[in-house]
Amino acid sequence: MQVTRGQISLFLCLLSCASSLGTRYTPDWASLDARPIPEWYDEVKFGIFVHWGVFSVPAFGSEWFWWYWKGAQNPNYIQFMTKNYPPGFSYTDFAPEFHAQFFDPDEMADIFEASGAKYVVLTNKHHEGFTNWGSPYSWNWNSVDNGPHRDLVADLGAAIRKRSLHYGLYNSLYEWFNPIYLSDKQSGFKTRDYVEKKAMPELYELVNRYKPDLIWSDGDWEAPDTYWNSTGFLAWLYNDSPVKDVVVTNDRWGLGCYCKHGGYYNCADKFTPGKLPDHKWEKCQSVDTISWGYRRNMKLSELMDLPSIIKDMVYVVALGGNYLLNVGPTSDGMIAPVFEERLRGIGAWLKVNGEAIYATKPWRVQAENATVPVWYTSKSSTVYAIFTSNPMQNSFKLLTPKTSYNTVVNI
Numbered sequence: 011m012q013v014t015r016g017q018i019s020l021f022l023c024l025l026s027c028a029s030s031l032g033t034r035y036t037p038d039w040a041s042l043d044a045r046p047i048p049e050w051y052d053e054v055k056f057g058i059f060v061h062w063g064v065f066s067v068p069a070f071g072s073e074w075f076w077w078y079w080k081g082a083q084n085p086n087y088i089q090f091m092t093k094n095y096p097p098g099f100s101y102t103d104f105a106p107e108f109h110a111q112f113f114d115p116d117e118m119a120d121i122f123e124a125s126g127a128k129y130v131v132l133t134n135k136h137h138e139g140f141t142n143w144g145s146p147y148s149w150n151w152n153s154v155d156n157g158p159h160r161d162l163v164a165d166l167g168a169a170i171r172k173r174s175l176h177y178g179l180y181n182s183l184y185e186w187f188n189p190i191y192l193s194d195k196q197s198g199f200k201t202r203d204y205v206e207k208k209a210m211p212e213l214y215e216l217v218n219r220y221k222p223d224l225i226w227s228d229g230d231w232e233a234p235d236t237y238w239n240s241t242g243f244l245a246w247l248y249n250d251s252p253v254k255d256v257v258v259t260n261d262r263w264g265l266g267c268y269c270k271h272g273g274y275y276n277c278a279d280k281f282t283p284g285k286l287p288d289h290k291w292e293k294c295q296s297v298d299t300i301s302w303g304y305r306r307n308m309k310l311s312e313l314m315d316l317p318s319i320i321k322d323m324v325y326v327v328a329l330g331g332n333y334l335l336n337v338g339p340t341s342d343g344m345i346a347p348v349f350e351e352r353l354r355g356i357g358a359w360l361k362v363n364g365e366a367i368y369a370t371k372p373w374r375v376q377a378e379n380a381t382v383p384v385w386y387t388s389k390s391s392t393v394y395a396i397f398t399s400n401p402m403q404n405s406f407k408l409l410t411p412k413t414s415y416n417t418v419v420n421i
Contacts, residue, residue, distance in 0.1 A: 035248045037241040039271045045248055047273055047290050050176065051224070051258045053369040054128030055327050056360070058353070059180070059226075059294055059336035060166075061133050061302040064140045064157070066341040067104040073303030073338070076101045076138050077186050105140065108157035113343025115169035121345055122175065125353035126360030128368070129176035131226050131334065134163055134216060139185035143220070147212040158343075163220055178224025178258070179216065183209055183238055185229075199237040210239060214246075221253050227262045227272075235264025235271070244272075260292070274332070286329050286372055293326045295319075296336035297352050304338035304346065313348065316355040321398040323356070323367070328385040328396070330372040366394035381406035 035041045065073040070090050072078070079087040080101065091099065122130050135141045135148075142162040144154030153162050163179065170177045185191055191204040217225070225247070230238060240263035248254055261272035269277040274290040281293055296302050297319070300312050314322075323333040335356075337349040345353075360367060370387035377385050385396045395408055413419075 035245050037245040039241065042241060042244050042248065043271055045273075048256050048258055050256065051129075051274065051332065052290060054176065055332055055367050055370070056125075056127050056323060056356075057129035057131060057176075057178075057332065057334045058122045058125060058127045059131050059296070059302070059334045061136065061180075061304075061336060061338045062142065062162070063133055063136045063303070064101070064104050064108050064138055065136065065303045066338065067107045069304050069306040069341065071305065071307075072301040073136060075303075081186060101138070102151070105151070105156045108153070108341050110153075110158035110160070110162065110341070110343040113158070113160075113162070113165075113339075115165045116172075118166065118339070118343075118345060119169035119173055119175075121350050121353055122170070123173045124357045125335075126357040126364060127175065127335075127353075129178060129224065130166075130170050131178035131180055131224060132163060132166055134179040134181050135185075135212075136180075137182045137184065137186050137229050139182075139188055141212075143216075145212055145215065147208050147215070167220060167222075176223040177220075178226055179220065179222040180226040180228060181213060181216065182229030183227060183262075184232060194237075195232065199233045202237060202239075205238055210243060213243060217247065217251050217253065217257075223253065223256055224258045226260055226276075230262045230264050230267065233265060235267055238264050240264050240267070282325075283329060283331075286376055287331075290330065290332075292332040292334055293322075294334045294336065295322060296338075297349055298336075298338065302336050302338060304340050310348070314352070316352055316359075317398070319352060319356060320359055324385050324396050324398055325377075327367050327370065328372060328376045328387055363396070365389075366396055370394065375410045378408070378410050380409050384408060386410070 035045055061073050063073070065075045068075050068090070071087060075087065078084040079091060132142065134143065139148065139151060141148045141152040143152060143164065144161055145152050150156055153160060167177045188204060188208065190208060194201045194204045235241060244259065244263070247257060247259070251257065259273035260276045261268045261270065261274070262276060263272050269275050274292050275287070276292055276294060280295055281291065283291070297314050298305060298308050298312060299314060300308065319335065326333045337345060337353065339345055366387050370389045373386040373388040373393055375386055377383065382397055382399055385398070387394045387396065393411060395411070
C-alpha cells in the first residue's frame with residue numbers, strides 16, 4: 011500500500027491527539043501542573059466576577075463584614091451594628107433579608123454580555139459559608155432554605171450559558187466560624203473532619219450538579235494543600251469529572267500554592283506583574299476599589315472610572331493575562347447603575363477594539379514609551395499597537411516595529 015505524506019501527517023496527528031486525550035493525572039503537583047490549560051480560557055481574555063451573598067445585606071465596609079465585626083472586632087463595624095440594629099442581632103439574622111426580589115437572571119446576563127466579557131464567575135460560597143444554592147452540606151445556611159429561596163447558581167448559570175458565555179464558580183475552602191473547621195484548626199490541622207464532612211463533599215456535589223467551566227478556589231491560606239486534599243480533588247476533576255476536558259482552575263489550593271501550583275495563576279488579589287510572566291495568569295480587579303461586595307457607603311471617588319479600567323485591562327492582556335473585573339450586586343439582586351455604566355462602556359470600547367484583545371498573544375515587546383505610551387498584542391502575523399491616551403497630535407512614531415515594503419498599517 012502506498013502512503014502519501016499527507017496521510018502520514020494525519021496519522022501522526024491522530025496518534026498525538028489520542029495520546030493527549032488519554033492522559034491520566036496523578037494526585038501530585040508534578041503531574042497536575044503539567045496539564046495544559048484549556049484553550050478557551052486564553053482566548054476569552056475578559057470576564058466578570060460577581061461577589062454576592064449575605065454580606066450584601068449589611069452592605070457596609072466590605073464582604074468581610076462578619077469577620078471584621080466578630081473576628082477582628084473592628085470598632086467601625088461594631089459602631090455600625092450598635093447604631094443600626096438591636097442588641098442580640100446576629101450575622102445569621104441578615105440571611106432572611108437577603109431577598110434578591112429584583113433578581114432577573116436574563117437582565118443581569120444581558121449586562122454582562124454587553125460588557126464584552128466572555129466568562130462570568132459567581133461566588134457559590136464566600137468565607138461566611140452561605141451557599142448560593144441548596145447545598146445538602148449547608149443546611150438552612152443556603153439560598154434555597156433561607157433568604158431568596160431560590161437556586162441563584164442555577165438561575166444565573168442558565169442565563170449566562172444561553173448567551174454562549176463560559177460560567178465559572180468561586181468557592182471558599184474555609185469558613186470563618188464553622189465549628190468543625192475551627193476544631194481542625196485548633197488541632198493544628200492534624201484532624202480533617204471539616205474537609206471530609208463538609209468542604210470536599212460539597213465541592214464534588216457542586217461540580218457534578220452545575221458543571222462549571224472554571225473553579226475559582228479561595229480561602230485556602232490557613233492550611234496546607236495536604237489538609238484540603240487539593241491534589242486528590244484536582245486529579246478527579248481532570249480525569250473523571252463531567253467537566254474534565256474543559257474546566258480551568260486557579261492556584262489557591264493551600265498554603266504556599268498560589269503563584270506556584272494549580273491551573274492559571276492569580277497570585278495575590280489585584281496581582282500586577284512588572285514584566286511578562288512565564289505562566290498563564292489572571293488579574294482580578296474590582297470596580298469598587300475598597301470592596302468586592304456591594305457597599306451602600308461607597309463613594310464615587312472610590313470607584314474605577316472607565317479609562318482606568320480599560321488601561322488596566324490592556325496592560326493585563328499585553329502581558330498575557332486575563333482580566334476578571336468584579337461587581338457586587340445588591341441584596342435585592344440589582345447591578346448598581348454606576349457599575350452597569352462601567353460595564354457597558356467597556357463593551358462599547360471592545361466593539362471597536364476587541365480584535366486587539368480577544369485571542370491575542372503577547373508580542374516580543376509588550377510596551378514602549380514612544381511619542382505616547384503604547385501597548386502591543388499580536389495575532390498570527392498581525393501586531394496591534396494600543397494607545398490608552400490621546401496622542402494630542404497628528405503624527406506619532408512607533409519605535410519598536412520594524413517595517414518592510416510589504417508592511418500594511420491600518421488605523
